[in-house]
Amino acid sequence: MGNYAADFQRTNDTTKTTGTISAPGSSPRRLSIYEIIIGSEGAVADNPFLWTIQRTTAAGTSTAVTPQALDPADAACVAVGGENHTVEPTYTASAILMNIALNQRATFRFCAAPGGEIVTPASNNAGVGFKAGVGGAVLVTVQTHFQE
Amino acid sequence: MLRPGGYAIITSPDAPAVERDTFRCAHCGRVVFVRPGCSAADAGGWCGLEGKPVCGPCADLGSCTPLEEQLKRMEDRARFRRQLAEAA
Numbered sequence: 001m002g003n004y005a006a007d008f009q010r011t012n013d014t015t016k017t018t019g020t021i022s023a024p025g026s027s028p029r030r031l032s033i034y035e036i037i038i039g040s041e042g043a044v045a046d047n048p049f050l051w052t053i054q055r056t057t058a059a060g061t062s063t064a065v066t067p068q069a070l071d072p073a074d075a076a077c078v079a080v081g082g083e084n085h086t087v088e089p090t091y092t093a094s095a096i097l098m099n100i101a102l103n104q105r106a107t108f109r110f111c112a113a114p115g116g117e118i119v120t121p122a123s124n125n126a127g128v129g130f131k132a133g134v135g136g137a138v139l140v141t142v143q144t145h146f147q148e
Numbered sequence: 149m150l151r152p153g154g155y156a157i158i159t160s161p162d163a164p165a166v167e168r169d170t171f172r173c174a175h176c177g178r179v180v181f182v183r184p185g186c187s188a189a190d191a192g193g194w195c196g197l198e199g200k201p202v203c204g205p206c207a208d209l210g211s212c213t214p215l216e217e218q219l220k221r222m223e224d225r226a227r228f229r230r231q232l233a234e235a236a
Contacts, residue, residue: 030219053179057226098179106160110179116153116172118179121219123226 002074004067007143008083012040012049012135017085019142021067022059022127023120024078031079031127032117035145038100038130039107042138047104049135055095055120056129061087070145079127079148089129097128104136117147149182149191156181174200177215 008019023029038051062082069077097118102108112118120127130142152169159165168181174195180203182191193207194200198214 095176097177102158103160105162106158108156108158110154110156110170112154112170112172112179113152116170116179118172119177119215119219121222121226123223124230126222126226 001147002077003070003145003147004074004077004079005070005143005145006065006067006081007141008065008081008130009139009141010084012132012138012140014133014135015088017060017062017088017129017131018140019065019081019083019144020056020059020062020085020089020127020129021079021081021144021146022056022089022125023122024080025124027078028122028124028126029078029148030122031120031146031148033120033128033144033146034112034117035143036098036110036130037107037143038102038109038140040104040138040140042104042136042140045104045136045138047136047138049100049102049104049132049140051098051100051102051108051130051132052096053098053118053128053130055092055097056089056125056127057092057123058090058125059127060085060089067146077148079146091129104138152182154179171201172215173203173206174198174215175202175206175209175213176218178203178206
């Protein structure tokens with residue numbers, strides 16, 4: 001079981017997802033997300049953001065992001081990352097795992113204790129999506145660390 | 149809180165850092181932020197069967213479906229749909 005890091009960036013769009021991390025289309029594994037960092041590197045402004053982390057059952061269409069192993073001795077990650085979505089993932093209704101109201105100037109960090117991680121099922125293409133349904137059109141970054 | 153399931157911090161150049169303990173709902177897996185000194189009802193609920201905290205919506209449901217069981221059901225549904233698609 002290795003630890004991996006993935007980061008997602010885009011110019012925020014309230015109708016488009018910033019990033020997803022999903023199990024692959026075959027031989028899926030459960031993912032345990034234990035760290036999330038959200039912020040904006042855009043020009044300083046007071047835009048309010050409402051970040052939502054929600055379960056997905058399909059990853060949509062996006063730019064591929066390859067999760068990196070934190071320990072180089074670990075095998076390559078089988079989970080699939082994507083950023084800057086053009087076609088939205090399929091979100092599971094009412095399966096919101098975290099809501100964060102955040103000012104553009106602020107940075108949010110979540111660290112899970114063992115047993116407190118966000119866990120995704122070992123289903124093909126299932127995972128979580130990170131999106132800001134409220135927010136300005138500025139550059140945003142989501143950094144996540146997970147185990148699989 | 150005693151034995152938190154996680155920790156969250158919001159840092160901002162214009163305000164003091166805001167820190168919160170978190171716990172994971174034992175049913176749906178949602179991460180709940182716990183405001184220090186809030187009432188137990190505001191923080192969520194408690195599942196007496198599992199002996200673990202749950203989020204407000206799961207407490208309102210009144211039934212116990214552990215997270216492991218919910219994940220298993222998601223995996224079974226996906227496996228069934230895949231088998232249907234392969235059989236078609």
